[in-house]
Amino acid sequence: MFDRRIKIAPSILSADFANFGAECRAIEAQGADWVHVDVMDGHFVPNLTFGPAMCAAIRPHIDGVMDVHLMIAPVDPFIDAYANAGADIITAHLEAGPHIHRTLQAIRATGKKAGLALNPGTGTDAVAHLIDLCDLICVMTVNPGFGGQKFIDMTAKIRDLRRLIGDRPVHIEIDGGVTPETAPLVAAAGADVLVAGSAVFKGGSVSNPAPYGANIAAIRQAAERAQG
Numbered sequence: 001m002f003d004r005r006i007k008i009a010p011s012i013l014s015a016d017f018a019n020f021g022a023e024c025r026a027i028e029a030q031g032a033d034w035v036h037v038d039v040m041d042g043h044f045v046p047n048l049t050f051g052p053a054m055c056a057a058i059r060p061h062i063d064g065v066m067d068v069h070l071m072i073a074p075v076d077p078f079i080d081a082y083a084n085a086g087a088d089i090i091t092a093h094l095e096a097g098p099h100i101h102r103t104l105q106a107i108r109a110t111g112k113k114a115g116l117a118l119n120p121g122t123g124t125d126a127v128a129h130l131i132d133l134c135d136l137i138c139v140m141t142v143n144p145g146f147g148g149q150k151f152i153d154m155t156a157k158i159r160d161l162r163r164l165i166g167d168r169p170v171h172i173e174i175d176g177g178v179t180p181e182t183a184p185l186v187a188a189a190g191a192d193v194l195v196a197g198s199a200v201f202k203g204g205s206v207s208n209p210a211p212y213g214a215n216i217a218a219i220r221q222a223a224e225r226a227q228g
């Protein structure tokens with residue numbers, strides 16, 4: 001059976017940038033299901049973050065799933081580098097170029113799982129033509145580029161996608177502004193993977209990781225209650 005239980009994926013964009021290895025170990029020890037890595041290029045989005053070498057460096061510190069969210073354009077020249085860095089899932093944006101179909105094929109060709117991300121302004125029309133190339137669809141609930149932004153309600157889009165997916169083995173991931181307050185909305189609409197940066201890392205640190213666990217548990221419980 002495909003696993004539609006709620007999975008919490010902390011975004012290390014909100015971690016201590018001087019301490020990524022320890023931060024990844026801490027969030028996994030505190031109950032994270034996946035580790036979400038936000039790759040930004042200063043071109044597709046107005047911020048710069050992690051290259052493939054950085055992903056390769058943190059890989060040994062992650063036991064579970066490394067979920068790499070590419071907010072870059074072009075995508076195709078960098079797919080092999082992130083696959084070789086040890087990503088388990090590589091997600092590209094529908095808006096990142098004219099050939100998203102080819103990009104998803106290229107991700108699958110590396111043996112990795114392929115994700116398709118949709119900005120808040122992007123509809124679901126094209127998804128029907130891409131869905132069989134996807135292991136995950138990421139619904140952005142902020143405009144990508146920064147952590148700590150306000151949640152944008154995309155529940156109608158999530159419901160559409162849930163209907164479109166039917167019983168196919170495709171996750172619906174939500175990224176941006178996820179908190180214990182917003183998690184029930186997206187879980188009730190059909191999401192199963194919740195990315196959260198600021199709401200997971202707030203109040204904690206590698207020397208005081210218990211708040212990470214409490215924050216993850218609060219998001220998970222709120223979502224599970226709503227999932228139905």
Ligand code: DX5
Pocket residue numbers: 011013014036038069142143144145146147148149175176177178195196197198199
């Ligand atoms: C936004 C990133 C998100 C973001 C989530 O561009 O893709 O993963 O870091 O951070 P919060 O949970 O703080 O909105």
Ligand code: ZN
Pocket residue numbers: 011036037038069175195
């Ligand atoms: Zn992300």
